[in-house]
Amino acid sequence: MHQLYALIMAGGGGTRLWPESRAVRPKQFIDLFDRRSLLRIAFDRIRPLIPAERVLVVTGERYASEILGQLPELPPENLIAEPSGRNTAPCIGLGAIHLRRRDSAAVMAVLTADHVMHREEVLLQALKTASRAALGGRIVTLGITPDRPETGYGYIERDDQPDGQGLYPVLRFREKPDRATAEEYLRSGRYYWNSGMFVWRADVILDEMARLLPDLRAALAQMESALGTPREDSVVRRAWEPIHPISIDYGVMEGARNVAMLPVDPGWIDVGSWGAVYDESLAKAAEPPPEGNLVQRGEHLALDSQGCLVRSDKLVATVGVRDLLIIDTGDALLVCPRSQAQQVKTLVEMLRAQGRDTYL
Amino acid sequence: MHQLYALIMAGGGGTRLWPESRAVRPKQFIDLFDRRSLLRIAFDRIRPLIPAERVLVVTGERYASEILGQLPELPPENLIAEPSGRNTAPCIGLGAIHLRRRDSAAVMAVLTADHVMHREEVLLQALKTASRAALGGRIVTLGITPDRPETGYGYIERDDQPDGQGLYPVLRFREKPDRATAEEYLRSGRYYWNSGMFVWRADVILDEMARLLPDLRAALAQMESALGTPREDSVVRRAWEPIHPISIDYGVMEGARNVAMLPVDPGWIDVGSWGAVYDESLAKAAEPPPEGNLVQRGEHLALDSQGCLVRSDKLVATVGVRDLLIIDTGDALLVCPRSQAQQVKTLVEMLRAQGRDTYL
Numbered sequence: 001m002h003q004l005y006a007l008i009m010a011g012g013g014g015t016r017l018w019p020e021s022r023a024v025r026p027k028q029f030i031d032l033f034d035r036r037s038l039l040r041i042a043f044d045r046i047r048p049l050i051p052a053e054r055v056l057v058v059t060g061e062r063y064a065s066e067i068l069g070q071l072p073e074l075p076p077e078n079l080i081a082e083p084s085g086r087n088t089a090p091c092i093g094l095g096a097i098h099l100r101r102r103d104s105a106a107v108m109a110v111l112t113a114d115h116v117m118h119r120e121e122v123l124l125q126a127l128k129t130a131s132r133a134a135l136g137g138r139i140v141t142l143g144i145t146p147d148r149p150e151t152g153y154g155y156i157e158r159d160d161q162p163d164g165q166g167l168y169p170v171l172r173f174r175e176k177p178d179r180a181t182a183e184e185y186l187r188s189g190r191y192y193w194n195s196g197m198f199v200w201r202a203d204v205i206l207d208e209m210a211r212l213l214p215d216l217r218a219a220l221a222q223m224e225s226a227l228g229t230p231r232e233d234s235v236v237r238r239a240w241e242p243i244h245p246i247s248i249d250y251g252v253m254e255g256a257r258n259v260a261m262l263p264v265d266p267g268w269i270d271v272g273s274w275g276a277v278y279d280e281s282l283a284k285a286a287e288p289p290p291e292g293n294l295v296q297r298g299e300h301l302a303l304d305s306q307g308c309l310v311r312s313d314k315l316v317a318t319v320g321v322r323d324l325l326i327i328d329t330g331d332a333l334l335v336c337p338r339s340q341a342q343q344v345k346t347l348v349e350m351l352r353a354q355g356r357d358t359y360l
Numbered sequence: 361m362h363q364l365y366a367l368i369m370a371g372g373g374g375t376r377l378w379p380e381s382r383a384v385r386p387k388q389f390i391d392l393f394d395r396r397s398l399l400r401i402a403f404d405r406i407r408p409l410i411p412a413e414r415v416l417v418v419t420g421e422r423y424a425s426e427i428l429g430q431l432p433e434l435p436p437e438n439l440i441a442e443p444s445g446r447n448t449a450p451c452i453g454l455g456a457i458h459l460r461r462r463d464s465a466a467v468m469a470v471l472t473a474d475h476v477m478h479r480e481e482v483l484l485q486a487l488k489t490a491s492r493a494a495l496g497g498r499i500v501t502l503g504i505t506p507d508r509p510e511t512g513y514g515y516i517e518r519d520d521q522p523d524g525q526g527l528y529p530v531l532r533f534r535e536k537p538d539r540a541t542a543e544e545y546l547r548s549g550r551y552y553w554n555s556g557m558f559v560w561r562a563d564v565i566l567d568e569m570a571r572l573l574p575d576l577r578a579a580l581a582q583m584e585s586a587l588g589t590p591r592e593d594s595v596v597r598r599a600w601e602p603i604h605p606i607s608i609d610y611g612v613m614e615g616a617r618n619v620a621m622l623p624v625d626p627g628w629i630d631v632g633s634w635g636a637v638y639d640e641s642l643a644k645a646a647e648p649p650p651e652g653n654l655v656q657r658g659e660h661l662a663l664d665s666q667g668c669l670v671r672s673d674k675l676v677a678t679v680g681v682r683d684l685l686i687i688d689t690g691d692a693l694l695v696c697p698r699s700q701a702q703q704v705k706t707l708v709e710m711l712r713a714q715g716r717d718t719y720l
Contacts, residue, residue, distance in 0.1 A: 019677070303707055304700075312693060315719055317379070319696040319703045324681075326695060328688075333672060335686060335695060336679040340664075343679045347663055359675055 004131045005106050005202075006050045007095040010039055010059040010067060010113040011085055015348040016273040016341065019332035020311070023360050028113040029066050032277050032296075033284055039113045040070050045120045046111065049127060056080055057113075058095050083240045088196075089251040090243045093209055093216055094236075096202040097224040107134045108205075110198040110248075116280055118267025126264040129165055130199035138260045139208065140167065140199040141253060143192025145265040149182035152272065154194040154249065158261050167260035173253060192263055194249065199262075208256045216251070219243050274325045274334075275341030278309040298328070307338065332359055364491045365466050365562075366410045367455040370399055370419040370427060370473040371445055375708040376633040376701065379692035380671070383720050388473040389426050392637050392656075393644055399473045400430050406471065409484045416440055417473075418455050443600045448556075449611040450603045453569055453576055454596075457584040460562040467494045468565075470558040470608075476640055478627025486624040489525055490559035498620045499568065500527065500559040501613060503552025505625040509542035512632070514554040514609065518621050527620035533613060552623055554609065559622075568616045576611070579603050634685045634694075635701030638669040658688070667698065692719055 014027030021027035028038045036044070043055065052073040059067055061081040068076060080098055082091060092110055099106040109127050117123055130140040143156045154175055158168035173194065177185060185191035210217040219239040226235035253259065269280050281294050289295075291306045298312035305318040312328035325341060327334040336344060351359045374387030381387035388398040396404070403415065412433040419427055421441040428436060440458055442451060452470055459466040469487050477483055490500040503516045514535055518528035533554065537545060545551035570577040579599040586595035613619065629640055641654050649655075651666045658672035665678040672688035685701060687694040696704060711719045 019675075301707060301710060303703060303710065314688075314690075315379075315692040315716075317692060317694050317696075317707050319694075319707060320700040321684075321695060321697065324695065326693070328674075328693060330674075332675040332677060333686070333688060333693070334677050334679075335681060335684065336677075337681065340680040343663060344677075347661060347677050347679060350661060350663065356675075 003054060003103055003106060004050055004127065005054045005056065005099050005103070005108045006046050007092065007099070007108050007110050008039070008042055008055065008057045008113050009088065009091055009110065010057050010063065011082070011091065012060060012063075014114065014272075016345045017271075017277070018344050018348045019327060019329045019334050019359070024062065025066065026063075027271070029063070029070065032271060033116070033281055037070055038116070038271060039067065041116065042111060042113045043071050043074070045117065045123065046109070046127070049124045050109070053078070056095055056098060058082060058091050060085060083237050085245070086240070086243045087245040088248040089209070089213060089246045090216055090219075090240070092198075092205065092248050093220045094223070094240075096206050097220050097227065100202040100206065101224065101227050104203065105135075106202045107131045108200060108202050110196075110200075112196050114271060115195075116269040116271055118269070118283070120266065122264060122266040126262055126266070127199060129167075130262050133165055133167055133260060133262070134199045134201055134204070137201065137204055138167070138258050139204060139253075139256050141170065141259065141261050142195050142197040142199070142264050143168075143261040144195045144268045145263055146186055146191065146193050149179060149186045150193065151176055151179055151182050153270070155182075155185055155191045156194050156261050157191055158263075160190070163260070165262075167262050170259045170261050173249060192261060193268070195264075195268060198248070198253075205252070208252050212255045213246065213251050216243060216246075273341040274309060274327060274336070274344065275338045278307075278325070278338055281309070309338070363414060363463055363466060364410055364487065365414045365416065365459050365463070365468045366406050367452065367459070367468050367470050368399070368402055368415065368417045368473050369448065369451055369470065369556075370417050370423065371442070371451065372420060372423075374474065374632075376705045377631075377637070378704050378708045379687060379689045379694050379719070384422065385426065386423075387631070389423070389430065392631060393476075393641055397430055398476070398631060399427065401476065402471060402473045403431050403434070405477065405480045405483065406469070406487070409487060410469070413438070416455050416458060418442060418451050420445060443597050445605070446600070446603045447605040448608040449569070449573060449606045450576060450579075450600070452558075452565065452608050453580045454583070454600075456562040456566050457580050457587065460566065461584065461587050464563065465495075466562045467491045468560060468562050470556075470560075472556050474631060475555075476629040476631055478629070478643075480626065482624060482626040486622055486626070487559060489527075490622050493525055493527055493620060493622070494559045494561055494564070497561065497564055498527070498618050499564060499613075499616050501530065501619065501621050502555050502557040502559070502624050503528075503621040504555045504628045505623055506546055506551065506553050509539060509546045510553065511536055511539055511542050513630070515542075515545055515551045516554050516621050517551055518623075520550070523620070525622075527622050530619045530621050533609060552621060553628070555624075555628060558608070558613075565612070568612050572615045573606065573611050576603060576606075633701040634669060634687060634696070634704065635698045638667075638685070638698055641669070669698070 012026045014021035017027040020030050056078050058080045133140050157171040162168045222239040223236045226232045293302050293308045295310045299315050300310045301317040303319045305321045307323035310316045310326050323338045325336045372386045374381035377387040380390050416438045418440045517531040522528045582599040583596045586592045653662050653668045655670045659675050660670045661677040663679045665681045667683040669685050670676050683698045685696045
């Protein structure tokens with residue numbers, strides 16, 4: 001049996017979960033639900049299939065100690081630090097050269113650190129299926145079966161006929177659609193959400209990068225030659241700096257050969273906003289909370305108040321409010337209706353425009 | 361010319377201004393507007409007429425140091441400490457015996473520490489008029505000319521004909537009316553708000569207490585005999601303890617002889633809730649704040665938000681909220697629509713019922 005490795009991407013991001021998600025501690029490190037961070041949840045999820053020794057986490061240098069603290073089982077050499085953020089294609093390339101050095105036939109599952117899945121065993125089953133196809137040289141993308149006309153994700157359009165393992169040829173990748181288009185996608189049954197999860201052989205994806213992103217591949221080759229030597233750190237830094245940021249979707253997937261999509265329906269939740277945190281936390285609750293008020297931290301004294309999400313170190317008293325997010329951190333307090341949770345991103349942009357870096 | 365003294369009552373209260381107003385630091389000590397507390401505002405207001413040496417402040421023992429800190433001009437011997445709260449009649453009686461000891465013909469203006477007046481000179485003029493009448497033995501109550509059918513105050517019904525100084529005989533005192541009654545009061549033009557401000561000779565009010573509240577008067581007599589002696593503290597405590605709590609309105613005014621009402625219209629504001637604080641702060645603002653958002657402490661990052669009152673030591677970011685009170689203190693955070701500001705009192709009652717004394 002071939003060896004399946006996991007590459008968990010745990011970079012920055014998550015401005016819509018401000019003020020808890022900050023540049024110095026992005027959302028995947030925060031306890032959003034059951035006292036486990038999203039990173040920890042992502043790590044635990046795959047453990048039945050992939051032991052810690054075969055899990056790599058790629059992240060920004062400044063998050064290294066946070067990650068090692070949250071994942072004590074992770075061998076420290078499995079933490080791969082990016083000198084700076086260059087989007088997903090370079091991140092995945094860096095992981096691929098590390099893996100190929102360990103195992104020339106390594107099959108890698110590229111996974112995200114900021115999603116929740118209600119049916120984790122469904123994902124594991126899909127990873128098994130995908131890894132068999134990947135071993136044969138296919139580039140497998142996991143397509144999430146949509147359950148609503150979501151306009152916040154990219155879509156994958158598949159062809160009609162699956163192969164014997166249930167993988168479909170990919171017709172094309174689609175950017176985030178408008179509402180009408182999303183409804184059409186949903187009706188057609190041929191469109192799936194682009195989950196950002198992939199399975200392939202490390203050497204296969206590096207070959208595709210050589211064809212589609214030759215500058216990136218050249219930079220990766222420089223780094224690869226220095227891995228495990230005293231020069232590794234300086235060579236990686238020098239080769240990394242000029243790399244052009246580009247996503248794996250735009251840079252590779254849209255032009256790659258031999259791409260297949262495996263449909264998967266693991267109850268996939270993108271915890272992208274406090275509204276989603278509320279919904280997910282409500283779904284996980286053993287019993288419905290009184291008046292729909294969820295208190296994740298602190299205490300809530302509620303008078304004629306419903307549907308609120310409260311996170312604070314204080315006593316939070318509310319009177320006559322509905323569906324309000326109250327997120328209280330050390331230096332900033334957010335008050336926002338759940339229905340407008342997406343707008344939190346705009347607040348962060350305002351702060352950035354004002355140069356208020358301490359709040360970012 | 362006779363001497364006019366002021367007795368400022370600065371006891372507890374103010375649960376509707378929770379979480380800033382607490383038992384240990386009630387609302388009259390908080391900076392609600394222009395970096396002066398309501399107590400300081402009340403003290404400054406009368407200074408053009410009454411020097412600090414003739415101002416007495418009656419308060420609970422535990423507030424003594426706060427008051428001396430806020431009113432450094434006040435001679436410490438002018439701070440009269442009540443051993444415990446016994447409502448206004450005992451409080452005023454205690455002040456009266458202190459004043460009569462200093463000046464047997466003392467005329468005293470009883471004033472409150474928790475109101476704002478837009479036309480302070482109107483009050484001072486009324487105090488002058490009232491003190492002349494008081495010198496002649498009259499018990500003068502200041503009636504505020506109502507400008508709306510307020511159901512939150514008691515009313516004074518006056519007779520039709522004023523005397524030469526503009527004082528009216530009082531027909532009766534009325535409790536807080538329902539809405540329809542309040543509207544009738546407003547239409548009739550014969551009803552005034554009971555402001556809790558009075559002017560009388562100290563000996564006259566003590567004589568009325570002797571007639572109407574003989575037990576109180578007897579207790580006060582015990583204390584009076586000990587004032588200025590080494591026994592003062594122990595005698596006051598012993599005589600104070602069994603006193604029955606009763607307000608000056610119920611205990612004295614409703615049965616007193618020779619009562620007169622002087623109408624006064626000083627732009628009197630009872631700062632009884634955060635909604636009133638917002639209104640008053642808006643009225644005082646040199647120019648209208650952007651989007652009607654008032655930031656009294658901290659900083660407000662407002663996105664599509666209007667009419668909020670913000671007090672916090674943090675950056676408070678709001679999205680898509682209207683007319684919201686956000687009052688953030690060390691251990692408690694209140695979020696409440698301005699229209700429901702009166703309900704804050706209920707929150708405090710809930711905390712009291714739960715025995716959460718640290719928050720009271």
